[in-house]
Amino acid sequence: MKAVRSYPRPEPKRVGNGLIITSMVLSLCILSLIRTRYISSPFGKSQDLSDRSRRLVSRGEEDEGNRVLLEELREAKRPICVETSRRSDVCEASGDVRVHGSSQTVFVDRDLTSQEWKIKPYARKHDKGALANVKEWTIKAVPDKAPQCTDNHSVPAVVFSVGGYTGNLFHDFTDVLVPLFLTTRHFRGEVQFVVTDAKAWWLIKFSQVLRQLSNYEIIDADADGDAVRCFPRVVAGLTFHKELGIDPAKSPNGYAMADFKEMLREAYGLERAAAEPAGDKWDVRRKPRLLIISRKGSRVFLNERGMSDMAMSLGFDVRVADPDVTTDIGKFARLVNSADVLIGVHGSGLTNVVFLPRGAVFIQVVPMGNLGWLARDTFENPSPEMELKYSAYRIQADESTLSDQYPKDHPVFTDPQSIHKKGWGELSRIYLNNQNLKPHLGRLRLALLEALKLLPHSHTMAQ
Incomplete structure (x- = not known):
């Protein structure tokens, strides 16, 4: 009889445990729904949780579950x-x-x-x-x-x-x-x-x-x-x-x-989303446009006219422009947007590549001084994300005015890192603020011909 009477006793416990578990699950579900609905990410939809938490208190619902909820709501609202x-x-x-x-x-x-x-x-x-x-x-x-x-x-x-x-x-x-x-x-x-x-x-x-x-x-x-x-x-x-x-x-x-x-x-009302023209072929009457970003003061192209003439001999429609601080940015943006190829020396003016149409070619001229890391971080790496074809033209010693200022065995040429170690001030003084450039037209010609091959539709160019 003891054994018989012993079996019914646990049944109420199992029912009680089931109710407790069910209650806990429901509570967690409710909490989850509330958190999903009201607790936003730093950039999600905002909610006035403070008022909601006060209403919980005003209704006298200060049992343990609501105290936890109230604390979580306040935590979620904290700046x-x-x-x-x-x-x-x-x-x-x-x-x-x-x-x-x-x-x-x-x-x-x-x-x-x-x-x-x-x-x-x-x-x-x-x-x-x-x-x-x-x-x-x-x-x-x-x-x-x-x-x-x-x-x-x-x-x-x-x-x-x-x-x-x-x-x-x-x-x-x-x-x-x-x-x-x-x-x-x-x-x-x-x-x-x-x-x-x-x-x-x-x-x-x-x-x-x-x-x-x-x-x-x-x-x-x-x-x-x-x-x-x-x-x-x-x-x-x-x-x-x-x-x-x-x-x-x-x-x-x-x-x-x-x-x-x-x-x-x-x-800015830019017309061209992409470098390719209307239709499925280039209009043979339209020359590819090359935009040369000009500079004043430092990192100047000393043979800008020769560069322009050479590019025109290849069949380019050439524009030369200096985006100084007084430039109407909307007007300049429209000029950049009209270009198929843009070339310029590393510097803030190259930021205008954000206005180039998709598929355009961007040539960054990198001054002497082992500045590849700087060119890479500022403009090379962002170019694919802007849907641009990127190319670098690296200046050689005899294309730089530094060769007129320092002997060939100077650390400026032989050990640029020794200059870098002196800090940004010395690096920028020598390699950015005190250097002008004269690219070899033969080298540059090859770079421009290569750029044309990267365009969505190739032109027939002079060889």
């Missing part, structure tokens, strides 16, 4: 500062976010964080020279006496600096415009730009690009006086992937440099 790469930090907060631009402060709900965050919103975080020209911003909990909103905005804000090295075209694009595209394109214009370290001329110069990315007038944070602007979400800093490039695997919606170039085409 997050993440390193998107070695070059950039990005901070984000959602909910009731207040921006006091003149003091470079972003206030967030005190439920979200007790930590104070600091950021210089420019994508060159370890470069002291660049950051010397960038103001530091603070993200912190709103004080007991909250600053009252003077302006309420219904769209997210993105805070970024146009200080640093802006004014140099390469840095304009690699430090600001490409990261800005990467950070904001998925908002489809419904985003407010809050600019710090503003330069009026810079904002005017790139106004067509800025208008492609935001439907709203730019706010100059430093000149915003006592205004306290309230946003549902604020992103401070810009996402950076690599020099003049985007990693589609890491970008919202899989954006790539081809998408950035398409945005530039829309901004």
Whole structure:
């Protein structure tokens, strides 16, 4: 009888255990659904979780499960500062976010964080020279006496600096415009730009690009006086992937440099998406266009006229242009877009290759000084992502004015690394700022003929 009576006793326990397990599974499912629905990534859809958590408390649902949930909701709402790469930090907060631009402060709900965050919103975080020209911003909990909103905005804000090295075209694009595209394109214009370290001329110069990315007038944070602007979400800093490039695997919606170039085409009304002409064959009446990027001051082509004449003898329609800082960037973009082949010496002016049509050929002339690494990192590596055919023309000693300044056995020629070891200042003084070039026309002719073979449709050229 004892054995018979002993079997029924465990049954209620099994039922109880089943109920407990079922309850736990349901709780986990509910938590999972809530987290999926409300807890967004730094660049996902924002939600006001703070209000939701308060409603849980107000309903008296303070059992253990809701306390865990409440804690997770608060954790999810805490402003997050993440390193998107070695070059950039990005901070984000959602909910009731207040921006006091003149003091470079972003206030967030005190439920979200007790930590104070600091950021210089420019994508060159370890470069002291660049950051010397960038103001530091603070993200912190709103004080007991909250600053009252003077302006309420219904769209997210993105805070970024146009200080640093802006004014140099390469840095304009690699430090600001490409990261800005990467950070904001998925908002489809419904985003407010809050600019710090503003330069009026810079904002005017790139106004067509800025208008492609935001439907709203730019706010100059430093000149915003006592205004306290309230946003549902604020992103401070810009996402950076690599020099003049985007990693589609890491970008919202899989954006790539081809998408950035398409945005530039829309901004500047560029006609040519691709180097091939209309139809399936080259128009024999249309000569291939060669654009020579000219320079003044340093790394100058001393035989520019001879280069142009030689190229015309091959059948090129040649244009020579200098994209100095006063150039109308839209007008120059349209000239670049008309080219089939572009050639120029390493320097910021080559950044204009972003306007070349797909399939165009880009020849980077690399000065003496063992500068292959510099040429590679700045323009060679980004070229395939921009759908360009790349070629390098490396200057020899007798094509450089350095041969007139130093004996043949000088370390400038025999041991460039000894110059590199002295630092960027000495490297740039000798090899970048104190060198002009005179390419051999015979060598250059072969390079141009090779470039034509790389075009989508080959021309019949003089041999």
